[in-house]
Amino acid sequence: xxxxxxxxxxxxxxxxxxxxxxxxxxxxxxxxxxxxxxxxxxxxxxxxxxxxxxxxxxxxxxxxxxxxxxxxxxxxxxxxxxxxxxxxxxxxxxxxxxxxxxxxxxxxxxxxxxxxxxxxxxxxxxxxxxxxxxxxxxxxxxxxxxxxxxx
Numbered sequence: 001x002x003x004x005x006x007x008x009x010x011x012x013x014x015x016x017x018x019x020x021x022x023x024x025x026x027x028x029x030x031x032x033x034x035x036x037x038x039x040x041x042x043x044x045x046x047x048x049x050x051x052x053x054x055x056x057x058x059x060x061x062x063x064x065x066x067x068x069x070x071x072x073x074x075x076x077x078x079x080x081x082x083x084x085x086x087x088x089x090x091x092x093x094x095x096x097x098x099x100x101x102x103x104x105x106x107x108x109x110x111x112x113x114x115x116x117x118x119x120x121x122x123x124x125x126x127x128x129x130x131x132x133x134x135x136x137x138x139x140x141x142x143x144x145x146x147x148x149x150x151x
């Protein structure tokens with residue numbers, strides 16, 4: 001069992017060894033609970049392109065209509081663990097618990113058989129903005145997601 005934990009933590013330690021001082025500062029700044037406040041981007045699907053700029057709290061109907069993201073909270077722990085929560089059935093439900101790292105201004109969520117990569121657009125004591133994009137065939141999604149620190 002101990003070997004499994006070492007293997008799971010190996011990517012985190014390797015990432016820390018390759019991190020710059022700025023990356024380490026960003027990892028420390030990330031620690032806490034963040035709540036999504038805005039999603040802005042462009043979705044292309046079935047030959048149609050739509051721009052959006054929506055807030056899940058201020059305009060939940062439009063946020064649901066656009067259907068590009070779930071209303072989420074992200075928790076970054078000081079031990080390198082990320083816990084993701086989504087708002088479902090009027091409650092916050094955990095959807096993921098994985099390892100995270102920061103390297104070269106990129107935020108990596110590693111686990112559950114997949115790896116998600118985000119570019120950190122900006123990060124300060126109260127606000128985190130990440131950029132995400134994906135494309136496959138005639139589908140593409142590019143978005144900047146803003147989070148506010150709540151804890």
